[in-house]
Amino acid sequence: MTRPTMEDVALRAGVSRALVSLVMRGSPKVSDLRRTAVLKAAEELGYSPHAMARSLASRTSTVLGVMVSDLHNAFFAEVVDGIDAVAREQGFDIIINTGGRSPTRERRALDSLLSFRPAGVALLSPVVPANAISKAAEQVPIVLVARSSRVSNVDTVNDDGEQGCGLAIDHLVSLGHTRIAHLDGGEGTQAGPRRRGYIAAMTRHGLTPQVVSSEYTDVAGARAIRGLISSDSLPTAILACNDFNAVGAISALEDAGLRVPSDVSVVGYDNTSLAALRHVSLTTIDQPRNEFGRLAAEALLQRVRGERTEPVRHLLHPSLVVRNTTAPPGGDR
Amino acid sequence: MTRPTMEDVALRAGVSRALVSLVMRGSPKVSDLRRTAVLKAAEELGYSPHAMARSLASRTSTVLGVMVSDLHNAFFAEVVDGIDAVAREQGFDIIINTGGRSPTRERRALDSLLSFRPAGVALLSPVVPANAISKAAEQVPIVLVARSSRVSNVDTVNDDGEQGCGLAIDHLVSLGHTRIAHLDGGEGTQAGPRRRGYIAAMTRHGLTPQVVSSEYTDVAGARAIRGLISSDSLPTAILACNDFNAVGAISALEDAGLRVPSDVSVVGYDNTSLAALRHVSLTTIDQPRNEFGRLAAEALLQRVRGERTEPVRHLLHPSLVVRNTTAPPGGDR
DNA sequence: TCTATTGGTTGGAGCGCTCTAATGCTGTAG
DNA sequence: CTACAGCATTAGAGCGCTCCAACCAATAGA
Numbered sequence: 001m002t003r004p005t006m007e008d009v010a011l012r013a014g015v016s017r018a019l020v021s022l023v024m025r026g027s028p029k030v031s032d033l034r035r036t037a038v039l040k041a042a043e044e045l046g047y048s049p050h051a052m053a054r055s056l057a058s059r060t061s062t063v064l065g066v067m068v069s070d071l072h073n074a075f076f077a078e079v080v081d082g083i084d085a086v087a088r089e090q091g092f093d094i095i096i097n098t099g100g101r102s103p104t105r106e107r108r109a110l111d112s113l114l115s116f117r118p119a120g121v122a123l124l125s126p127v128v129p130a131n132a133i134s135k136a137a138e139q140v141p142i143v144l145v146a147r148s149s150r151v152s153n154v155d156t157v158n159d160d161g162e163q164g165c166g167l168a169i170d171h172l173v174s175l176g177h178t179r180i181a182h183l184d185g186g187e188g189t190q191a192g193p194r195r196r197g198y199i200a201a202m203t204r205h206g207l208t209p210q211v212v213s214s215e216y217t218d219v220a221g222a223r224a225i226r227g228l229i230s231s232d233s234l235p236t237a238i239l240a241c242n243d244f245n246a247v248g249a250i251s252a253l254e255d256a257g258l259r260v261p262s263d264v265s266v267v268g269y270d271n272t273s274l275a276a277l278r279h280v281s282l283t284t285i286d287q288p289r290n291e292f293g294r295l296a297a298e299a300l301l302q303r304v305r306g307e308r309t310e311p312v313r314h315l316l317h318p319s320l321v322v323r324n325t326t327a328p329p330g331g332d333r
Numbered sequence: 334m335t336r337p338t339m340e341d342v343a344l345r346a347g348v349s350r351a352l353v354s355l356v357m358r359g360s361p362k363v364s365d366l367r368r369t370a371v372l373k374a375a376e377e378l379g380y381s382p383h384a385m386a387r388s389l390a391s392r393t394s395t396v397l398g399v400m401v402s403d404l405h406n407a408f409f410a411e412v413v414d415g416i417d418a419v420a421r422e423q424g425f426d427i428i429i430n431t432g433g434r435s436p437t438r439e440r441r442a443l444d445s446l447l448s449f450r451p452a453g454v455a456l457l458s459p460v461v462p463a464n465a466i467s468k469a470a471e472q473v474p475i476v477l478v479a480r481s482s483r484v485s486n487v488d489t490v491n492d493d494g495e496q497g498c499g500l501a502i503d504h505l506v507s508l509g510h511t512r513i514a515h516l517d518g519g520e521g522t523q524a525g526p527r528r529r530g531y532i533a534a535m536t537r538h539g540l541t542p543q544v545v546s547s548e549y550t551d552v553a554g555a556r557a558i559r560g561l562i563s564s565d566s567l568p569t570a571i572l573a574c575n576d577f578n579a580v581g582a583i584s585a586l587e588d589a590g591l592r593v594p595s596d597v598s599v600v601g602y603d604n605t606s607l608a609a610l611r612h613v614s615l616t617t618i619d620q621p622r623n624e625f626g627r628l629a630a631e632a633l634l635q636r637v638r639g640e641r642t643e644p645v646r647h648l649l650h651p652s653l654v655v656r657n658t659t660a661p662p663g664g665d666r
Numbered sequence: 667t668c669t670a671t672t673g674g675t676t677g678g679a680g681c682g683c684t685c686t687a688a689t690g691c692t693g694t695a696g
Numbered sequence: 697c698t699a700c701a702g703c704a705t706t707a708g709a710g711c712g713c714t715c716c717a718a719c720c721a722a723t724a725g726a
Contacts, residue, residue, distance in 0.1 A: 003450075003472055005682055016706045021684060031704065046468070051448035052385035053682035056711050060684095071413055072606070077404035080431065093445040096429035098413065112426040115384035116449075117336075135379075139336055218610050244610075251612035273405070274607065277551050277577075279584035338712055349676045354714060364674065386712035389681050393714095 004045040013041035024049050055117065064300055065113035065121040066096045069106065074273055075289060076124050079145055082293020083122055090301055092119065103127050110136060120300030123147070125189050141303035143296045147189055148313075155299040157292050157314040161190045162197030164285040164318035168239050168267045169201035171283075171320055176328045177237040177265065178207055183214040183224045183249060185241030191216075194269065198239055210235060214245060221248025222255075229256055236264060236329035243268035243275045243284055250282075250325065261327035271321050281324040288316050337378040346374035357382050388450065397633060398446035398454040399429045402439065407606055408622060409457050412478055415626020416455055423634055425452065436460050443469060453633035456480070458522050474636035476629045480522055481646075488632040490625050490647040494523045497618040497651035498530030499537075501572050501600045504616075504653055506538050509661045510570040510598065513540065516547040516557045516582060518574030524549075527602065531572055543568060547578060554581025555588075562589055569597060569662035576601035576608045579615055583658065594660035604654050614657040621649050 006024070010017045015034055022030050023038040030038075041047075055061045064087050068076045080096065087094050097113055099106030106128045113121055120141040123133065134151045136142055143155040165182075172180050182198040185191030195211060202209040210233070214224040221240055225248075228234045240246035246268030250260050260266055268275055268284035275282035295314050302308045339357070343350045348367055355363050356371040363371075374380075388394045397420050401409045413429065420427050430446050432439030439461045446454055453474040456466065467484045469475055476488040498515075505513050515531040518524030528544060535542040543566070547557040554573055558581075561567045573579035579601030583593050593599055601608055604619035628647050635641045 007682080017683085018685085018706055018708095019704085022705090025684085029704065034704085046472075048444065048448060050389075050450060050682055051445075052389050052450065053711090054684075056383075056385055056389060056713090057682075057684040059711065071404075071410035072407050074405050074407065080404055081433070084431065084433075088441075093448075094430065095449075096431070097427065098417065098429070100414070100417075108421075111381065112384075115381065116428075117383060117385060139379075218612070222611060247610055247612045251610070254612075274610075277580055277584070277607075278555060279551070279580045279587075280612070340712080350713085351676055351678095351715085352674090355675090358714085362674065367674085383712050386681090387714075389683090390712075390714040392681065 003050075004047045005050070006047075008045055009038065009041045009047050012045060013037045061117055061119040062092050063116060063118045064092050064094045064297065065116065065118035066094050067106065067109050067113060067121065067123045067126060068096055068098050069123075069125045069127060070101050071098045075146075075270060075287075078289035079124055079293040079296070082290040082295075083297040084293070085290075086294050086297035086301070092297075092301070099126065099128075101127055103129065107132060114139065119304045122296045122300060141300050143299045145292050145296050152311060155296075155303070155312045155314075157296045157299070158190075158316070159287040159292070159318045160315045161193030161318075162200060164269065164287070165194050165197030165239060166201040166204075167318065167320045168269070168285055169198060169205065171322065171326065172237045172239070172265060172267065173205050173207070175237075175265065175326060177235075178329075179210070179235035180207065180237040180239060181210040181212050181228065181233075181235045183212050183221055183238060183240045183245050185245070186213065186215050188216045188241065191241055194241055214241060216242050216245060218244045218248030218251070221245035222252035223248075225249045225252035225256075234264065237326070238264060238266045240266060240268050243270045243272045243282060246282055246284070246325075247274065247280060250280075261325050265326040265329070267326060275321075275323070283323045283326040284321050285318045286321045287318050291316060336383075337380045338383070339380075341378055342371065342374045342380050345378060346370045394450055394452040395425050396449060396451045397425050397427045397630065398449065398451035399427050400439065400442050400446055400454065400456045400459060401429055401431050402456075402458045402460060403434050404431045408479075408603060408620075411622035412457055412626040412629070415623040415628075416630040417626070418623075419627050419630035419634070425634070432459065432461075434460055436462070440465060447473065452637045455629045455633060474633050476632045478625050478629050485644060488629075488636070488645045488647075490629045490632070491523075491649070492620040492625075492651045493648045494526030494651075495530030495533065497602060497620070498527050498572060499534040500651065500653045501602070501618055502531060502534035502538065504655065504659065505570045505572070505598060505600065506540070508570075508598065508659060510568075511540055511662075512543070512568035513570040513572060514543040514545050514561065514568045516545050516554055516571060516573045516578055518578070519546065519548050521549045521574065524574055527574055547574060549575050549578060551577045551581030551584070554578035555585035556581075558582045558585035558589075567591075567597065570659070571597060571599045573599060573601050576603045576605045576615060576617055579617070579658075580607065580613060583613075583615075594658050598659040598662070600659060608654075608656070616656045616659040617654050618651045619654045620651050624649060 006017050006020045010020045020038050023035050097109045099109040122143045125146040130151055137153040145157045148158050184195055199209045212224050214220045238249055240249055246266050250266050253264050268282045271284045271286035275284045339350050339353045343353045353371050356368050430442045432442040455476045458479040463484055470486040478490045481491050517528055532542045545557050547553045571582055573582055579599050583599050586597050601615045601617035604617045608615035608617045
């Protein structure tokens with residue numbers, strides 16, 4: 001179970017270890033004769049370079065660390081895809097690791113990532129305190145995705161939640177809705193901007209905002225709707241804080257004998273794969289997740305190459321995806 | 334951006350590098366006096382050990398590699414949780430990396446993982462060819478999750494898909510169904526055992542199996558149902574190959590004016606978070622995913638500690654989760 | 667008093683690689 | 697025939713750490 005080293009390959013190919021090193025790194029200054037001999041020997045021995053030894057000796061790393069706060073959320077999967085694509089294009093590998101939305105575990109996950117001395121680290125919607133992030137940023141380039149931060153030495157990539165909610169309200173208003181409630185995401189990431197965007201858009205249209213306290217889960221969405229129904233303050237349209245919440249809301253509406261969208265329209269946020277299911281077919285706000293990842297990786301690699309030291313803050317434009325949960329109010333009933 | 338080394342800490346604490354090493358590894362044979370001095374110096378310098386150098390020097394690793402074939406699938410998130418929990422208990426870290434269900438990318442992902450010389454590697458539902466796995470297994474302990482294999486030197490953890498489908502059929506039969514179709518997963522992982530389990534259970538009950546070709550997606554599930562309806566061979570109950578397929582099936586049934594479960598009962602497989610949504614509330618077969626992860630990690634660590642060299646093959650028992658998509662046939666209509 | 671013993675501490679080799687500077691070699695010009 | 701490029705190749709140091717054997721008190725036993 002002990003793997004062959006560069007020395008073994010060198011011996012077998014009848015050359016020096018340094019030459020093998022050159023071949024492995026694809027250097028042009030090696031004769032074809034030797035190159036083929038080395039590659040042949042490596043192949044025969046099943047040799048592959050030892051990334052750690054390489055990184056130790058070269059004092060550089062070709063690894064980007066990615067800390068995913070919650071692996072259960074498919075949102076991050078697409079962000080990771082974006083990071084992965086860019087990283088691979090530029091010869092970097094990624095290692096992922098997860099924090100399970102617990103500050104303690106995230107802390108440990110981050111430390112573990114840092115102990116590999118990666119070239120850069122992307123934190124996807126982390127819950128660790130800002131000062132921990134800032135401290136890490138002194139040692140390695142850091143980019144924050146789906147979490148804004150005023151930390152001066154990190155880059156950030158976010159969607160413009162205010163704008164997204166604006167799009168949703170514009171859509172509902174254009175359908176003729178005037179009574180539109182927002183199921184609020186509470187303390188959740190990005191809940192603030194979304195709430196602000198909702199209020200701003202309602203005000204802009206001369207309508208009265210109605211913010212209902214809720215959370216990022218389907219259970220919470222259902223509970224909020226039941227609250228509205230029992231207090232007899234159900235509007236004709238709902239802007240949920242995310243897709244899960246929206247699905248919970250729809251389910252509670254249907255349980256109450258109301259129909260979506262003819263009686264009540266519902267808009268989600270995030271355009272998760274759930275929303276796209278025909279059975280659900282939820283009108284929602286799409287975030288360019290893959291683009292998040294790509295930009296995050298680019299930001300990191302720019303710093304790695306020393307092209308930039310000033311922090312960059314990307315604010316991406318979300319877009320409206322109209323499906324079957326929105327219609328004019330008091331529809332075909 | 335250059336981080337302090339053990340040498341720096343030693344210098345500052347007025348001791349040797351070796352002593353710092355002992356302190357960092359928590360050795361008992363260090364006087365309290367020196368220990369506190371070292372820890373203080375390390376703290377002041379913001380020192381943390383270099384995992385790669387450590388692993389290189391000690392020729393051991395405290396890292397388990399995990400290759401997730403598809404990050405978009407929440408199934409794996411729970412498996413990873415299980416692995417992570419066990420690994421952490423035993424002082425190991427995990428690094429994840431993804432193959433996107435493409436053999437080429439998985440190959441590269443595996444290589445990248447191996448280049449870190451991890452203590453062991455877990456492959457979650459990989460699509461790489463068996464010989465690549467077997468070759469990797471010569472270098473490092475490997476465990477396969479949700480993919481069976483006859484490769485002699487790897488451990489495997491699977492659910493008993495035959496048994497799971499048996500549970501589903503037993504449930505439907507006990508409700509009074511006699512015409513039950515199976516929407517088949519085609520080439521998908523575990524589709525074979527599920528199909529076999531379905532056929533065996535039907536036969537056992539003296540019923541005629543009806544296998545309908547389909548795939549692991551909601552679109553495919555819907556298509557299969559439309560086919561059944563147009564050929565006028567719709568049964569009273571459906572056992573889908575997985576939850577996505579089941580949701581597609583339900584949606585097509587509803588589109589056709591049929592009601593679930595009063596007209597047709599539907600059972601899924603996997604108990605994804607989707608199935609648990611109240612809006613969906615799908616009767617399905619649950620796999621002990623977290624347990625998959627725990628057992629996979631245990632298997633790896635046993636090999637790491639040299640406690641076992643014989644391969645182990647875990648076959649876990651799935652269980653039936655009854656929700657609201659199954660009822661007696663010809664119900665309350 | 668001298669030798670063991672013990673517990674704390676240290677120097678140095680070496681893990682598998684990269685990188686710099688030096689080496690040998692061929693070919694061309696003076 | 698010497699000089700000097702220019703190129704392919706190599707020796708050797710060193711990356712940050714662990715581990716072993718050696719070391720050095722200080723105490724115990726004879």
